[in-house]
Amino acid sequence: MAEEVKLYGTWVSPFSRRIELALKLKGVPFEYMEEDLSNKSPELLKYNPVHKKIPVLVHNGKPIAESLVILEYIDETWKNNPILPQDPYQRAMVRFWAKFIDEKILATGWKANFGEGKEREVAIEEFAEQMKFLENELNGKDFFEGETIGFLDIVANLIAFWFPVRQDALGIEAFTQEKFPVLFKWIANITKIDLVNECRPPREKHLAFVKARIEGLQSAPK
Known part of the structure; x- marks a missing residue:
């Protein structure tokens, strides 16, 4: 089964851009969803009801929010090209x-x-x-x-x-x-x-x- 990976972000946000970079360093294909933060999409509000902010990574329908949390999730899910030290x-x-x-x-x-x-x-x-x-x-x-x-x-x-x-x-x-x-x-x-x-x-x-x-x-x- 093909994995579904979506990233909800905005072009100018360093926080969504850092997720984009991590995914690309890992070679993970993903769909990028550009958000207008003055008119947030129903999907963003559904996937991040607590903070209602980007970035949100949705992996096989499961959302992960907060950029540092997402970065760790990416490293633990896709083991190639590790970004965190092993020690x-x-x-x-x-x-x-x-x-x-x-x-x-x-x-x-x-x-x-x-x-x-x-x-x-x-x-x-x-x-x-x-x-x-x-x-x-x-x-x-x-x-x-x-x-x-x-x-x-x-x-x-x-x-x-x-x-x-x-x-x-x-x-x-x-x-x-x-x-x-x-x-x-x-x-x-x-x-x-x-x-x-x-x-x-x-x-x-x-x-x-x-x-x-x-x-x-x-x-x-x-």
């Missing part, structure tokens, strides 16, 4: 840093970009400190897990491609090669991988989208 301690460390990116760095980066006054100053300092922690984890390696792309590289893709676009749209320089040379060397390494480049938004389209969103936020009533 239990290393797996735990990868999970730790993945949560650090999604729960700490993303939130701090948002405040550094869109906060005001003292809150923004504090957030910029915290952002630099958090990114240095990440650099220390990466230092001396081509990829986070060694010589090949893995789970944490997939998660950190948003730092490589989404952060610079947001920064360009805002006209700020918080994330630069001078400040974070190790991360920028890593970005150069993953940009050499064709599948990685396939699974990120077209830059000009992405930049236009972010600029429009920023204008909407800035013009919204305070």
